[in-house]
Amino acid sequence: MAEPLLTDREITRLHRLRLAGARVVRAAARGERLSRQLGAGQEFAAHRAYARGDDLRRVDWNVYGRLGQLFVKLFEAPGRLRVLVAIDNAPTMDFGASSKWLAARRAAAAAAIIALGGADRIWLGTLDSEPRAFEGSAESRILSALAELQVSARPARAAPAWMPLLASGGTDTVLLLFSDLQQVDVPLGLLRECARQGARAMCLCVHAPEELSPKMGGYARLNAPGHESLKLRIDARVIDAYKAEVARYREAAAHAAAATGATYLDISSDAPLDPFLAALSRRGLLASRHG
Secondary structure, three states, rough: OOOOOOOOOEEEEEEEOEEOOOOOOOOOOOOOEEEEOOOOOEEEEEEOOOOOOHHHEEEEEHHHHHHHOOOEEEEOOOOOOOEEEEEOOOOOHHOOOOHHHHHHHHHHHHHHEEEEEEEOOOEEEEEEOOOEEOOOHHHHHHHHHHHHOOOOOOOOOOOOHHHHHHHOOOOOOEEEEOOOHHHHHHHHHHHHHHHHHOOEEEEEEEEEHHHHHHOEEEEEEEEOOOOOOOEEEEEEHHHHHHHHHHHHHHHHHHHHHOOOOOEEEEEOOOOOOHHHHHHHHHOEEEOOOOO
16 A cells, blocks of 8 residues: 555644735635636636536637637636646656655645645646646545556646636636656746746756766666667766756756746755745745744
8 A cells, every 4th residue: 555645744734834825815615616607706717628508608719719629617706816736747757766756746735735724726637637626625635636646658748728727817826837847848838828827836846866966887778769779888977977967957947947937946856845845935825824
């Protein structure tokens, strides 16, 4: 049986924290749901795929014109904070003695539990999947959903299901994107859409320590997708060149993410949750539940 993503002690600590929004008004009832009615006092919250029997007045024809798919509009009380937790499940995430995939899901679980404490709505999933919505007493379901996520056999080519969630105005939306940025096109596209829609974004780049400072020697065979394998002698010169190239790539990826307006944070897969929580606090996204 797999170990839980978070310990009871970590969960207890997370219950004392909350995500801070720019203009968040907490709902009086934690079980409040998205409205299925078109009425005054509601504002647009998200889209979902059209289902037979839905009111055609709620179809967003602008989205249909762009994507060629039918989506209906959902509404919620003004001022709610929406947190989008998107996890890159590219094959490169399944690496490290301390797994990047596990580290990303642990940090995502922490963010989701904190957000739930304020009756916020959470949308959670991988880049290439349909995100699921959670709110209220959904802690155990979120942890189960994260535990069940799988690394893909290939990088995501697009993130179409996330775009409609960002195409809303008026709500306070925060995107938390977890990725190793080794395939940057889709993650950066999502961050750019976030900026275009006026939502806040945080890019959390996960790395394994051995990616930055490999402990290797002798001969190794390199296998890159789409290329012939290469036998290489690993010595100090090769290691130094590798480290320099990795540093250049990571700097370029961080600059590209920051250029979208997103906050950038580097996470080591062997680190505890504390640095992640401290970074959220420094950037104004985290506060104590008791002030």
